[in-house]
Amino acid sequence: MPEQAHEITLVVNGTVRRAEVPGRRLLSDCLRHDLGLTGTHVGCEHGVCGCCTVLLDGEPVRSCLTFAVTVDGREITTVEGLADGDRMSPVQRAFAECHGLQCGFCTPGFLCTVTALLRENPAPTEEEVLEGVSGNLCRCTGYQNILKAVHRAAEIMAEES
């Protein structure tokens, strides 16, 4: 018997989006395949690497561990929604400036995680930054520049506030 589809409504990057999903549809798959937002990457699909991190009502979540039906009616921000129109967000600009990426596969997850981290704590210490990004893995191991980028993003945000 085919699995029953559920109609869900999400506010994704400020836009109301609807999708029909089976109960077991992961949020990562819903974003990528149903809504065409392929900026959210999927690495391990087991909640380990953090590549699939998106913001759910502003809080970082692993979309590979989240069933789409459970977030019906909620607000999601993906990497596609971080910029302000054509202007990259401070976190995105800092990653570009500090070369905080190599292949870029982990980058969407880092950008979402760091956006939430700096919203919560605009001037994190070295240790708080390490702790804050510890749930995101970079298989290119570009951690030094990623850490620099987080501090640079905090500076840019302070300059622009």
Ligand code: FES
């Ligand atoms: S793909 Fe979700 S944590 Fe790795």
Ligand code: FES
């Ligand atoms: S930049 Fe390649 S996985 Fe992080």
